[in-house]
Amino acid sequence: MSAIALGLFCAFLGVAVAGRGWLQRRRTGDFGLRGLRGPVSRTQRVASGALVIGILGVALVPSLVLAGKLEAPIRLWGWDFIGLGLALVGFAVTAVSQLQMGDSWRIGVDPGERTSLITHGLYGWIRNPIYSGIFLFGIGFILMVPHPWALASAALVFASIELQVRKVEEPYLRELHGGAYENYVARVGRFFPYLGRLPHREHAP
Numbered sequence: 690m691s692a693i694a695l696g697l698f699c700a701f702l703g704v705a706v707a708g709r710g711w712l713q714r715r716r717t718g719d720f721g722l723r724g725l726r727g728p729v730s731r732t733q734r735v736a737s738g739a740l741v742i743g744i745l746g747v748a749l750v751p752s753l754v755l756a757g758k759l760e761a762p763i764r765l766w767g768w769d770f771i772g773l774g775l776a777l778v779g780f781a782v783t784a785v786s787q788l789q790m791g792d793s794w795r796i797g798v799d800p801g802e803r804t805s806l807i808t809h810g811l812y813g814w815i816r817n818p819i820y821s822g823i824f825l826f827g828i829g830f831i832l833m834v835p836h837p838w839a840l841a842s843a844a845l846v847f848a849s850i851e852l853q854v855r856k857v858e859e860p861y862l863r864e865l866h867g868g869a870y871e872n873y874v875a876r877v878g879r880f881f882p883y884l885g886r887l888p889h890r891e892h893a894p
Contacts, residue, residue, distance in 0.1 A: 690769045691751040694833040697773075698748055701780055701826060705819075706796070709787050713794055723797030730800075733857045737797060739849035746842030747827070751834050763835065772832025779825030786811050786818035797853075798861050806866045808873055814882045816873070817858075820850050821880045854879065859887075 713721040723733075753759035787794055789810040795802075811818040827843040862870050879885025 690764070690773075690833050691754040693773065694776075694830055695748065695751040695755065697776055697780070698751070698830065701776075701783070702744075704780070705783050705787065709794065710796075713792075717792050721795045723795055723799045730857065732852065733798060736849045736853040736857060739845055739852070743842050743845035743849060746845065747830065747839060750836050750839040750842070754834070754836075759836070759838075768832045768835070772829040774829065776826050776829030776833065779822045779827070779829060781822070782811070782825060783819050783822030786822060790819075798857050800861060803865060806862065806869055806873065808877075812877075814877065816877050816879050816885075817854055820854065823850065824880065 710720040710722060713719060750759065789812060790807050791805075793804040793807055795804065815821050824847065827846060831840055831843055859874070863874075866873075874887040876886065879887075
């Protein structure tokens, strides 16, 4: 299962990062990558750096297992196939969500940019369906490769996403879209339907 997990992980990165970046470049002339360079906050730099470290850690576990440098994880009967199913669902949710963002898709935030507020498709049910897909993929991956290092690396990825969303993206979108965003967050959940909705705030004109 480690070989399948590693192959699926590489495919996920290829589609969600390299492939989507290539498509964005073709459509807009920009790869859409933000977060480590340019006019970004320290919080975003920390979140982006932690995300990269976590992703590398996740990929390292099955690689070391296949190379014989790490003991194979204990196989939990049946759970690895459940994990494979969750990972595939997460893969699909991420890919569809990225396409539904259209030209507004970015990895990271540039405070000087103005992007549209996307509320259709999956975004009508979840404010951050790309991250929801990543969460599902990560949970599935852990079930496929139930190793403490994989769990720790996935936890770092999840924590970096929480930091990015709560402290970088939500304040940026609130400032950019004002009342429209307030209405949106009051009725749509953060990562899952109805969960993480925020009280409406009065926004100064």
